Amino acid sequence: MQFTRVIPVLLLKNNGLVKTVKFKNSKYLGDPINAMKIFNTKEVDELVILDIMATKNKKEPDYKFIKEIVSEAFMPIGYGGGVSELEHIRKLFQLGVDKVIINSAAILESDLIKKASEIYGNQSIIVSLDVKKDMWGEYKLYSHPNNKKIKLDLFQFIKKIESLGAGEIIVNSVDNDGVMNGYDTNLIESVSKSVKVPVIALGGAGSIKDLKSAVIHGASAVAAGSLFVYQGIHRGVLISYVKSDLLIN
Amino acid sequence: MKNKKIVIIDYGMGNVGSIQNMLKYLGADSIVTADKKEIENAEKLILPGVGHFKSAMDNINKLDISELLREQVLEEKKPILGICLGMQLMCSHSEEGDVSGLSLIDAKVKKFNFLHNEELKVPHMGWNKVKLLNNQSQIFKESLEGSRFYFVHSYYVKCNNSSDVLTKTDYGLNFDSSIESGNIFGVQFHPEKSHSYGINLFKNFIKIQ
Numbered sequence: 001m002q003f004t005r006v007i008p009v010l011l012l013k014n015n016g017l018v019k020t021v022k023f024k025n026s027k028y029l030g031d032p033i034n035a036m037k038i039f040n041t042k043e044v045d046e047l048v049i050l051d052i053m054a055t056k057n058k059k060e061p062d063y064k065f066i067k068e069i070v071s072e073a074f075m076p077i078g079y080g081g082g083v084s085e086l087e088h089i090r091k092l093f094q095l096g097v098d099k100v101i102i103n104s105a106a107i108l109e110s111d112l113i114k115k116a117s118e119i120y121g122n123q124s125i126i127v128s129l130d131v132k133k134d135m136w137g138e139y140k141l142y143s144h145p146n147n148k149k150i151k152l153d154l155f156q157f158i159k160k161i162e163s164l165g166a167g168e169i170i171v172n173s174v175d176n177d178g179v180m181n182g183y184d185t186n187l188i189e190s191v192s193k194s195v196k197v198p199v200i201a202l203g204g205a206g207s208i209k210d211l212k213s214a215v216i217h218g219a220s221a222v223a224a225g226s227l228f229v230y231q232g233i234h235r236g237v238l239i240s241y242v243k244s245d246l247l248i249n
Numbered sequence: 250m251k252n253k254k255i256v257i258i259d260y261g262m263g264n265v266g267s268i269q270n271m272l273k274y275l276g277a278d279s280i281v282t283a284d285k286k287e288i289e290n291a292e293k294l295i296l297p298g299v300g301h302f303k304s305a306m307d308n309i310n311k312l313d314i315s316e317l318l319r320e321q322v323l324e325e326k327k328p329i330l331g332i333c334l335g336m337q338l339m340c341s342h343s344e345e346g347d348v349s350g351l352s353l354i355d356a357k358v359k360k361f362n363f364l365h366n367e368e369l370k371v372p373h374m375g376w377n378k379v380k381l382l383n384n385q386s387q388i389f390k391e392s393l394e395g396s397r398f399y400f401v402h403s404y405y406v407k408c409n410n411s412s413d414v415l416t417k418t419d420y421g422l423n424f425d426s427s428i429e430s431g432n433i434f435g436v437q438f439h440p441e442k443s444h445s446y447g448i449n450l451f452k453n454f455i456k457i458q
Contacts (some may be wrong), residue, residue, distance in 0.1 A: 002373075003375060003377070003397065070267075074441065096264065096266035096267040120300065198374065
């Protein structure tokens, strides 16, 4: 028997821990190193760290800071943000990151996925897709660095990145981000059905019920931000976690 | 004088950073290298590894350390811990690239094949349990009640001698998830990524005399 992975997602902005709503209004929550220590003692299944400013500021990952965060993290760590060259990926693996998350670069330079997965294996390359519904209700890729919608067919693009060697796909719903009202389960189901690799659901989780629902709709792993950093209706900052045992029906 | 050091063998593949982070956390002196002198002077060896079996063996052969490793482990009886691909490399043969391994242990590496079951994805990725078969183990001393370990692999080890099998794990089939034979230890999971359960395993490995 295998457990469904439950993955907290930490957003970094200028080396602080933040949380967004619909990819906007980032709110400062505290020190990411401190948050990491708490997640470590809670023995989380896996952790994702996303630097939401790196690509926007045209910067490489901040290796020194990432090293500081991961040096006592005894769980699998995925890192994304500013990853656009093989050399960035090599450095991240060297300092103790297990999976590298490619987002914008997957759209701009699909060659990177192929090369990286050939060298490091598919299992260590995650492609993260930010998806937003357009005014006709159709799912579109959303590239947040330029705040532009990309004119690519989402499902053709997903097929393409899978064949290039993406080992896992994070499906992040821009519309549901930070809303804590449930995942976009239609989106999760259609993506899960179109690929063989594991799909990680992200965007919208507000309860254990939501996590379970994503699994029912085909997610191999469930990720969330707000759910693990906020507490109560007034959204007080409190780090918490949901053990994967609780997802077993 | 013998060096009280753990050498993490660096053949250009694998997540050596996190293994070194763990050893540092536990206060153990370690070095990441493929230098022959350092390997000879080491107190213990760790063979890490993530990636393709054949590429890994090619790298090891290029470094010309294959015979040295066999000598250090089989004759000098140095404790060695193979992790993930590192455990597989200690076997005699792998289906991944159809090549020979270091042959430190009489076992073969096979590919997960779940054509009959679409539900089971390959790689086997995530947390799973292990069932201990040897209660005299030097690296599993604590109770495994409630324990779980992090796995990422598409191939698995099949020992020819059941006495070498330390734990078994269920994923489509019951595979050998760790091995122990005298001074030779191998784990298919990533103890450096398995919280307190992995920390215990490293502590025990460090303590071995």
